[in-house]
Amino acid sequence: MDGKSPKIQDVATVAGVSTATVSRALSNPDLVSEKTRELVLDAVKRTGYRVNRAAKNLRKRQSDAILALLPDLGNPFFSQILSGIESVFTTSDLSLLVSDTKGIREDNLLDYFMDMRADGMIILDGAIPRDVLTQMQNSAFGNRIIFACEWKPEFEFPSVRSDNFGGAVQAVEHLHSLGHRKIGHISGPRNNVLTKERLRGVESAMEQLDLTINRDFFIDGGAFSLDAGAQAARSFMEMTERPTAITCGSDLIAMGFISEISRRGLKVPDDISVIGFDDIEIAGSFIPSLTTIRQNRTQIGVLAASYLLDQLANRLPPQTTPVQQVDVKLIPRQSTAPL
Amino acid sequence: MDGKSPKIQDVATVAGVSTATVSRALSNPDLVSEKTRELVLDAVKRTGYRVNRAAKNLRKRQSDAILALLPDLGNPFFSQILSGIESVFTTSDLSLLVSDTKGIREDNLLDYFMDMRADGMIILDGAIPRDVLTQMQNSAFGNRIIFACEWKPEFEFPSVRSDNFGGAVQAVEHLHSLGHRKIGHISGPRNNVLTKERLRGVESAMEQLDLTINRDFFIDGGAFSLDAGAQAARSFMEMTERPTAITCGSDLIAMGFISEISRRGLKVPDDISVIGFDDIEIAGSFIPSLTTIRQNRTQIGVLAASYLLDQLANRLPPQTTPVQQVDVKLIPRQSTAPL
DNA sequence: TGATCGTTTGTAATCGATTACAGAAAACGA
DNA sequence: TCGTTTTCTGTAATCGATTACAAACGATCA
Incomplete structure (x- = not known):
């Protein structure tokens, strides 16, 4: 109360107990009697005491x-x-x-x-x-x-x-239910666990659904970024035969991909369906708005x-x-x- | 060296000096002689000493x-x-x-x-x-x-x-240089300083360029969000006379706006030019890619x-x-x- | 030579809590 | 009533650094 910030000793004095008791009353209330606890709590309020974290942490x-x-x-x-x-x-x-x-x-x-x-x-x-x-x-x-x-x-x-695996499965099932049979995938960074799980999910779902897995439709994006998607779009344009739908390792990939193929004259979803992964904030406002797998981040x-x-x-x-x-x-x- | 992490006393012992000297050698090298400093630094290396932050911070x-x-x-x-x-x-x-x-x-x-x-x-x-x-x-x-x-x-x-003001000015000048004369603005959250500065910039630039300020073209977005932009788009659609270009308080507003008017049949930039503010990552990959004012965040x-x-x-x-x-x-x- | 000054070092107090240990008080059982 | 146990409290050591103060030392100069 006298300018400096009060320490545990001040509280002890006001409450008429020892510092040990104050400490206990605050951090281990069960160890002190009801009466003392109230005494201490009151003293704390009166002095405006706050524990000094550095001291506490040191100890x-x-x-x-x-x-x-x-x-x-x-x-x-x-x-x-x-x-x-x-x-x-x-x-x-x-x-x-x-x-x-x-x-x-x-x-x-x-x-x-x-x-x-x-x-x-x-x-x-x-x-x-x-x-x-x-x-x-x-x-x-x-x-x-x-x-x-x-x-x-x-x-x-x-x-x-x-559930990355499950998400990828849902993506494929969704495309399948829309009638797509030729499905591709653009994957993320090479040694990333998410990349692997999602890829595994896509493959597993396709097997379950008896879809033919065409390796040419699986593009190694190398990253989860917009650029990776745009890059993948360029490979995509050069394909002689193309998938009718494509699952992406991330929303950014999907957007980069859509953005680039749109520039080259293809239309989503008319010419190809694209599905992302993540559901980042912008996904709903992208044009076209992006079908995706929502992660509860x-x-x-x-x-x-x-x-x-x-x-x-x-x-x-x-x-x-x-x-x-x-x-x-x-x-x-x-x-x-x-x- | 004996299991526990070494403290300043250990270093002092190894170096054959006092703890005060060690402390000084480390945090105030000028205070000790060249020779002692080397002695201490060597001892620090040998013991693997690191200062204990809690102790230091307490003191x-x-x-x-x-x-x-x-x-x-x-x-x-x-x-x-x-x-x-x-x-x-x-x-x-x-x-x-x-x-x-x-x-x-x-x-x-x-x-x-x-x-x-x-x-x-x-x-x-x-x-x-x-x-x-x-x-x-x-x-x-x-x-x-x-x-x-x-x-x-x-x-x-x-x-x-x-330079929010300057950014808004640039935006208007850009639109003006493209031949636009009927320019609108969608602003951000009402009491936000950024909103005010940017609005001020737009108005000031329009005055400088002798453009008529039509209050009907200034929409109060109420937020910097996608939603705010979409909302503004709805007001926009109901206008009897419309601006040919619009500056936005943020990229998100711009995207929400574009997204919504696209859904309602208007084309950007054919029917209206839109310019954002921020240059968030996605801006370049949005469709159409977004002209905007880049902030160096x-x-x-x-x-x-x-x-x-x-x-x-x-x-x-x-x-x-x-x-x-x-x-x-x-x-x-x-x-x-x-x- | 001795007084004076600056540089370098050491001793010990200090930061403000927690807690081991021991003692006091209360509760309990026979 | 007197041990014995349980509950509560206080004393003082401790965490590990920084730094005020004082002392030791060497250099400088008259």
Whole structure:
């Protein structure tokens, strides 16, 4: 009350108890008697006391912060996941740190833990070098990591992800139900897990439906970007025989593709049906509006954050490294039409 | 070296000096002799020492973190600014905290400082309640805040922003040079500074060029969103007389607008030229690709972060509350055409 | 030579919480 | 009533750095 911000000692004095009791009353209320607790709480209110986090963190060897690691902060795809993550953390007064994986090299990921800058990590990038992850897994911090969206198949970290396989299946089934039989696919970055899952889904669904898989109709886009789609469109134009419908590894690919073939005189969905993946915000307003597989990105963020919180609070059975799959949903719009 | 992570005392022992000397050698090298410095640096290397941030921060009353406050984490527009901010901070080992302004009420913004969770703030939201800002300005932390993109005209906080006025002027001049004389505008959220600046720019340019300002051609979009654009399109369709070209408060508005009028049979740019503002990633691949005013969002982030860093390090004259304007640039594409 | 000054170093206090340990008080059982 | 256990509280050590203060040292100069 005298200018400086009050410390625990001030509260103790006002309440007429020791600092230990104040500390306990605040962070472990069961340990003090009802009467003392009220005394302390009242003193806290009167003094306007707030715990000093640096002091608390120093003593408890923690940081009250979680790091979200994105492959590219500039990529809008991730912002919605971040939003989900943040919504969980604000309610439990943890801070959300964000960083680009571009800045990550060698061992400085582990440093976040060593430096006590973060208590846990949510990794949104499946392309973290293997040895970095090995190092993390072998450290004491291995259980403070969760993957979201992407993941590393060869590691045992828990993860939250969309049902990528199922989404691709739905896409193919949708096209099939519209009468399409010659179906192609434009895939994303080569070694990406999402690329693989979605491709696998397309192939599996086509087999299920007894469709002939024509390898020429499968284009390696090499990225999830608009450019990749435009590039794929150029290959597409050169085909002698063309598919009547095409599934894409991402909405951006689909839009880049549509954009480029439109420029070259083809019409969507008249000449070819196109379906995306993600349902990014713009998908509904693209022209033509894009049929796509909606990923619930906010939910992915929420689930990942909640899991990590439980894990850090030791509220989970230690052995589990679960994979949580989030359902996806086909959103039919105007980029697909009956054959 | 013996399992636990080494502390400053260990380094001191190895180097044969006191902890004070080690501390000085690391954070204030000029204070120790050449010889000792080498001794210490060598010992640091041998022990693998890293300073404990919690301890350092407790003692120095700081947090080594900066908070970025976004109006909506789920909005992709901001991710690129974040990227710029982050690129600056990683090089100076500050952490980047992010938070949604939705979670902000009453006084808990100041709490970030009181709790020593952040040393500074970059605010990307012009809609922070006035009394919250007044409180901040009057506190000891008033000089640790900078606005980016948006700002509060009635406060004296430093800010980094695009040349919104100039951008709008360029847009009108572009349309004028294409022969358009009947020019309209769809504006963004009502009380937003960007909305006002851009509107002002449009009006000013039209006056300069001796164009008649027809109030009926100015539509209040009410937001920067796709929906706002679509909504505006409906008003547009009902006009008896229509402008031949329209400037929009944002790319999303422009796209929503184009999307909706296309659905109703109008063609862009044949029937009407449309120009956006922002140059978001998708703008170039929209159909038709969108003529727009490019904001250098990364640079805004970089400038804001750098300024804040300098300010915190006391490297700036104390009195300055500068406004840094970042140039914008017209990107001509296919949504605008000669009359 | 001794006074004076600047440079370099060490000692120990400090930042503000948490918590191990021990002691006091209350509750309980016989 | 007297142990014994349980509940509650206080003392003081601890987390690991920074830095005020003082001392030691060497250089400089009259």
